[in-house]
Amino acid sequence: MEVASFLSDKASTISVVEKEAVPFQEALGPQVGGVAMKMLQGRGVKFYMKSQVSELRGEDGKVAEAILDSGKKLPADVVVVGIGVSPASEFLKGSPFALDSRGAVLVDLLMKTNVSRVFAAGDVAAFPVTLLGGERIGIYHWQVAQAHGHVAALSMLKKQSPLHTVPFFWTVLLGSSIRYAGCGKGFTETVVKGSLEEQKFVIFYIKDGYVTAVASLKCDPMVVMVAEALYAGKVISKEEAEGSWTAWLEMSQTESK
Ligand SMILES: Cc1cc2nc3c(=O)[nH]c(=O)nc-3n(C[C@H](O)[C@H](O)[C@H](O)COP(=O)(O)OP(=O)(O)OC[C@H]3O[C@@H](n4cnc5c(N)ncnc54)[C@H](O)[C@@H]3O)c2cc1C
Incomplete structure (x- = not known):
């Protein structure tokens, strides 16, 4: 969405292809996502919702078109792929480290894992979120990762300072x-x-x-x-x-x- 916004007065045609019904649906909900979509539609950006790109075609290493799962073909000079995030923790599977179902490393408010003297911070960590009654999830914001790093560093120095932040x-x-x-x-x-x-x-x-x-x-x-x-x-x-x-x-x- 940010790229589409930036290019909206530069590229001749911009198409956004998105799995959900509106952009940002999971993070911001349908109302804010709907507003964001309208803002860009007002600049001529086209949206293909509940769709996925099933194939990219081109020649000589240069993309020419994107094929959607519906079969629709979108001519393209440039394709920007928003892949999202998933924890790069495959190497921990089968180890003593406790992971959640997404593979995030479970930590407490001191960023301690279940393994003594090992800490995790940032996107890879699922931590207790006070606003959710202590449910442990990952929150993928730059500010959260910084707060985690701060707490983890203090914990390593044995200066215990439980995470206290609002994402x-x-x-x-x-x-x-x-x-x-x-x-x-x-x-x-x-x-x-x-x-x-x-x-x-x-x-x-x-x-x-x-x-x-x-x-x-x-x-x-x-x-x-x-x-x-x-x-x-x-x-x-x-x-x-x-x-x-x-x-x-x-x-x-x-x-x-
Ligand atoms: C496209 C995109 C847009 C985003 N936009 C925003 C935004 O607008 N605002 C916002 O707040 N947040 C945004 N985020 C989220 C934000 O970037 C992350 O929350 C933040 O970078 C997390 O920091 P981190 O240090 O935990 O992880 P990362 O920044 O991902 O750093 C992890 C590092 O560890 C390295 N690594 C992985 N595995 C290993 C290994 N086995 N050994 C050694 N090194 C390893 C990786 O190569 C990487 O360099 C965005 C994320 C993406 C992907």
């Missing part, structure tokens, strides 16, 4: 930042402030009646403020997200990209 992620599309804090995995509903149609909003992700994550577009500094509240241990109910955030939203009108 934070951002991306830029057409010059506007989508910001995201928390961990919305398994959210069951959302509260939207502002307007998805007008592409200016704050969206709260709710699980079991409480805010587990927040995302925004052109409503700075809302996400940072919510991240700070979550970091300080504040539990934000769905009702609070619905009701008492208007003042914060008004504050955020001082804008933002």
Whole structure:
């Protein structure tokens, strides 16, 4: 999506092929994904959703077309493949290290593995996420990897300082930042402030009646403020997200990209 956005005023035709119904669906949910899609559609980017590339064809080492699983052929001069992430931990399979079903190395809040004096940090680690009641998952953000590294280094120095961070992620599309804090995995509903149609909003992700994550577009500094509240241990109910955030939203009108 970032590449499509960057090239949208440079390339004559851009096609995005995506397995899900909207881009960013797993990370940001269908509402934010839908907005991102609309933003790029407004610049002429074409989307082929619930589709996969089954073949790339070309000559002399140069790509000429991408064939989708539907059989559709997309002429192409350049193909950018977003492969995603999976832990490079095959060499640990069958070893004493505890891994989850994706192959991520299980750690505690000190980034300790189950093997004495061995630590893991970053994308390869599945760690207890406070916002998910301690469920151990991987969160693939640059900021999280840095926080992990910090804690792991302190643990190695026997200066125990349990991980305390709120995951934070951002991306830029057409010059506007989508910001995201928390961990919305398994959210069951959302509260939207502002307007998805007008592409200016704050969206709260709710699980079991409480805010587990927040995302925004052109409503700075809302996400940072919510991240700070979550970091300080504040539990934000769905009702609070619905009701008492208007003042914060008004504050955020001082804008933002
Ligand atoms: C396309 C893409 C876009 C992204 N965009 C964003 C973004 O916009 N914002 C954001 O916050 N995050 C983003 N991320 C995620 C972010 O890059 C990662 O969360 C972060 O880089 C993780 O850091 P890390 O040190 O854990 O792993 P990595 O940066 O992956 O580093 C792991 C290193 O270990 C090496 N390695 C692997 N196996 C072995 C081995 N057996 N022996 C020795 N070395 C080994 C690898 O070669 C690699 O250099 C993106 C990721 C990708 C792939």
